[in-house]
Amino acid sequence: MSLIIIGSVAFDAIETPFGKTDKIVGGAATYASLAASYFYKKVKIVGVVGDDFHKKDIDTFTEHGIDTEGLQIKAGEKSFFWSGKYHNDMNSRDTLITELNVLGDFDPIIPESYQDCEYLMLGNLSPQVQQTVIKRLKNKPKLIILDTMNFWMDIALDDLLETIKLIDVLTINDEEARQLSGEYSLVKAAKKILAMGPKYLIIKKGEHGALLFNEDKVFSTPALPLADVFDPTGAGDTFAGGFIGYMAKAGTINFETMKNAIVYGSALASFCVEKFGTEKIVNLTEKEVADRIQEFVNLSAFTLTEA
Amino acid sequence: MSLIIIGSVAFDAIETPFGKTDKIVGGAATYASLAASYFYKKVKIVGVVGDDFHKKDIDTFTEHGIDTEGLQIKAGEKSFFWSGKYHNDMNSRDTLITELNVLGDFDPIIPESYQDCEYLMLGNLSPQVQQTVIKRLKNKPKLIILDTMNFWMDIALDDLLETIKLIDVLTINDEEARQLSGEYSLVKAAKKILAMGPKYLIIKKGEHGALLFNEDKVFSTPALPLADVFDPTGAGDTFAGGFIGYMAKAGTINFETMKNAIVYGSALASFCVEKFGTEKIVNLTEKEVADRIQEFVNLSAFTLTEA
Numbered sequence: 118m119s120l121i122i123i124g125s126v127a128f129d130a131i132e133t134p135f136g137k138t139d140k141i142v143g144g145a146a147t148y149a150s151l152a153a154s155y156f157y158k159k160v161k162i163v164g165v166v167g168d169d170f171h172k173k174d175i176d177t178f179t180e181h182g183i184d185t186e187g188l189q190i191k192a193g194e195k196s197f198f199w200s201g202k203y204h205n206d207m208n209s210r211d212t213l214i215t216e217l218n219v220l221g222d223f224d225p226i227i228p229e230s231y232q233d234c235e236y237l238m239l240g241n242l243s244p245q246v247q248q249t250v251i252k253r254l255k256n257k258p259k260l261i262i263l264d265t266m267n268f269w270m271d272i273a274l275d276d277l278l279e280t281i282k283l284i285d286v287l288t289i290n291d292e293e294a295r296q297l298s299g300e301y302s303l304v305k306a307a308k309k310i311l312a313m314g315p316k317y318l319i320i321k322k323g324e325h326g327a328l329l330f331n332e333d334k335v336f337s338t339p340a341l342p343l344a345d346v347f348d349p350t351g352a353g354d355t356f357a358g359g360f361i362g363y364m365a366k367a368g369t370i371n372f373e374t375m376k377n378a379i380v381y382g383s384a385l386a387s388f389c390v391e392k393f394g395t396e397k398i399v400n401l402t403e404k405e406v407a408d409r410i411q412e413f414v415n416l417s418a419f420t421l422t423e424a
Numbered sequence: 425m426s427l428i429i430i431g432s433v434a435f436d437a438i439e440t441p442f443g444k445t446d447k448i449v450g451g452a453a454t455y456a457s458l459a460a461s462y463f464y465k466k467v468k469i470v471g472v473v474g475d476d477f478h479k480k481d482i483d484t485f486t487e488h489g490i491d492t493e494g495l496q497i498k499a500g501e502k503s504f505f506w507s508g509k510y511h512n513d514m515n516s517r518d519t520l521i522t523e524l525n526v527l528g529d530f531d532p533i534i535p536e537s538y539q540d541c542e543y544l545m546l547g548n549l550s551p552q553v554q555q556t557v558i559k560r561l562k563n564k565p566k567l568i569i570l571d572t573m574n575f576w577m578d579i580a581l582d583d584l585l586e587t588i589k590l591i592d593v594l595t596i597n598d599e600e601a602r603q604l605s606g607e608y609s610l611v612k613a614a615k616k617i618l619a620m621g622p623k624y625l626i627i628k629k630g631e632h633g634a635l636l637f638n639e640d641k642v643f644s645t646p647a648l649p650l651a652d653v654f655d656p657t658g659a660g661d662t663f664a665g666g667f668i669g670y671m672a673k674a675g676t677i678n679f680e681t682m683k684n685a686i687v688y689g690s691a692l693a694s695f696c697v698e699k700f701g702t703e704k705i706v707n708l709t710e711k712e713v714a715d716r717i718q719e720f721v722n723l724s725a726f727t728l729t730e731a
Contacts (some may be wrong), residue, residue, distance in 0.1 A: 139437070156442055205608065206608065215554070223651045226534075240683050301512065301513065302649075302650065302651050302652065302653070303649055303653040304649045304650060305651050320631065324635075325629065325632040326632075326644075326646070328649060334722070334725060335649055336722075336723060336724070336726070337646035337649070337723050337724050338635075338724075338726075339633070339644035340648065342609075342614075342635060342642055342644070343609065343611060344608070344609050344611040345609065367729075373727075375725075375727050376726040377726060377727075377728065380726060380728070412476070412726065414728055415643075416642060416643060416644050417643070417644050417645075417724055418725070419645075419680075419683040419684060419687060420680075420684075421684065421717065421721055422674075422681075422684050
């Protein structure tokens, strides 16, 4: 029994109004697996890096109990590199550099020891690679969550539509939900997207929180209002990782459990943006996580009282 | 003991992607008093109209138990008229016509029978007029809520700053909170605005819900995701009216009560946008309101469970 997380493991160079970083470790699978590791102990990563990825970077995964047997290290090649600059509102950013490097011809390897996978998170990658992973698992996982972005809707829509037929939970942001469905209303968008295959849809709204839809229910969770958002990079991946980490630990797949999973995911994401890169989420204590969850309860819980 | 609502009582002509209206009854005090009337039975309106305002329009207030003694009718003059067109996203609009008419030299009259006022809502009007109302009340109300907009921050900031020193709850939208405080972060904005006088700040975020701040707490409520938003006109006023109507009925002023008041206000606002103008909120049954409140509970309530 394990949780597999596949996605980019990469270097990022980030500039925000609060400062800038040199190349630091990033990537969807990095953020998601670190987040998941706070809730579930059998997280296994699938990805690819070059030999510019240092042993100490791999050690960070190991120290969090994350299995890296499925992380290929390509000798003589370089890791995926992304560089971006956030605008003052932190909601928009310019990509300055994208070097695919090892990710260009990424062929995911699923080690035999990963075949006990019950929970699968397909981080943002080409839909074809995401689909390959599903096909290489001998047993269908209990829950498959897929994260994607507008880029794949633009250049690989047919592949994406084929892939999301095979999954349980799709996570995209509000603009992507509108693009994928052709509907402005998120309610109508959700209805159309759920008809494409996924049983659940999570619409990420950044500072406005997230919405969870299934066929007949909707749940809304706020984002924690923060005085400073230092760096939004990885927040969505951290959210998704926290979500599936909670689901894997809970072991029960239904709407009620997912409500909790979304709150836990949101709590992890709220830490992520408080420092650059993974700096904050590599070093959380159990108490910090529990306190933050309580902040979310205080933020949105109320006891209905007739006046 | 009563709740006074002051604001515009007006005609609107509205165009949205769903259609357009001729001159229909609108105005902040209209929406707010109708909304408040669902929770509290002693609502009294202060405003001014011309003799183009028909008896049947006044009757609508009366039928909801709203006292109109403070609604001046100016013979030979015309009511305030606003015409606007919403863009496809419904979040932005162009004002086509603004005719101040009777509102140009509005001098609010507080009838003697209104001096039992315990709850006061100052709908969006010039801060000077809002302040006049406070000064003409012989006893300080238990709770004063003030709604305003960027327009007054642009042309009457000093008056506005003076007026909000006298109130308890300020309601503005997120962009207005940023403008008033000079802070992008809503947490920082709230801190600065609360230092200006109000004990509570409500930041309205439209389709993203609302935030309630006091000195040390924050509460977030979502907006109900809707398949169709027909006409957003008056939603903010309906929200504020529902809020203070609930507060007046509850009779207890604290953060916990306000959480409920915000949910009730949001529920009323969610009805408002489902039809043009006041069409939906003039004819709600108790059951419709109760069912909608339950939808809000379902939308945001969760039972925290450790996985």
